[in-house]
Amino acid sequence: AQSVTQLDSQVPVFEEAPVELRCNYSSSVSVYLFWYVQYPNQGLQLLLKYLSGSTLVKGINGFEAEFNKSQTSFHLRKPSVHISDTAEYFCAGFSGGYNKLIFGAGTRLAVHP
Amino acid sequence: GAVVSQHPSRVICKSGTSVKIECRSLDFQATTMFWYRQFPKKSLMLMATSNEGSKATYEQGVEKDKFLINHASLTLSTLTVTSAHPEDSSFYICSAGQGAKNIQYFGAGTRLSVL
Numbered sequence: 001a002q003s004v005t006q007l008d009s010q011v012p013v014f015e016e017a018p019v020e021l022r023c024n025y026s027s028s029v030s031v032y033l034f035w036y037v038q039y040p041n042q043g044l045q046l047l048l049k050y051l052s053g054s055t056l057v058k059g060i061n062g063f064e065a066e067f068n069k070s071q072t073s074f075h076l077r078k079p080s081v082h083i084s085d086t087a088e089y090f091c092a093g094f095s096g097g098y099n100k101l102i103f104g105a106g107t108r109l110a111v112h113p
Numbered sequence: 114g115a116v117v118s119q120h121p122s123r124v125i126c127k128s129g130t131s132v133k134i135e136c137r138s139l140d141f142q143a144t145t146m147f148w149y150r151q152f153p154k155k156s157l158m159l160m161a162t163s164n165e166g167s168k169a170t171y172e173q174g175v176e177k178d179k180f181l182i183n184h185a186s187l188t189l190s191t192l193t194v195t196s197a198h199p200e201d202s203s204f205y206i207c208s209a210g211q212g213a214k215n216i217q218y219f220g221a222g223t224r225l226s227v228l
Binding site: 044 | 115117119145147156157162206210214215217219220221222224
């Protein structure tokens, strides 16, 4: 089955601490992978994407992700989080070409002072 | 770049009325646009894929006569919720695909409340 799995529904972390949000994809999902962020009552904003090339992808707001084909993972990381990073984060991948995104269930990142 | 505008951001309507939501790509042309529905604390559920100049492709279980989609130009798609009922209350989000790989950029969403 085509799936994108986010292993943690919630991740609490203190401000200025590092964070990793985990994402695994099934082998039937194409290796075009994305991380989006959603702030309350907002749409989704593209953080970063992996299409090809370097497996370490840098995005906006200091986030980066590493594509790992052998582990079918695309974990999102930030070395030092801010209160303003509190949001819902979605990992996604294409399914069956470029016309359908499969989303993970989302991870709620809660940054505490 | 890659800005998608969605309007209105919030709408409250009476049961039985119809509501139209607009999705515009402001700085790029989008052959394909997508409409999603999001339930509280849940991920996005794809409702339909909208292609410019042709009929939309609906996902299984989505009533095409209830959720009318029109993609009249390369920068505008509309979703009309016809004869809305309280169970249609939800957060609706559109996205527009940019480039050959259809990278999706999202609108800010529309909160629909049907009384």
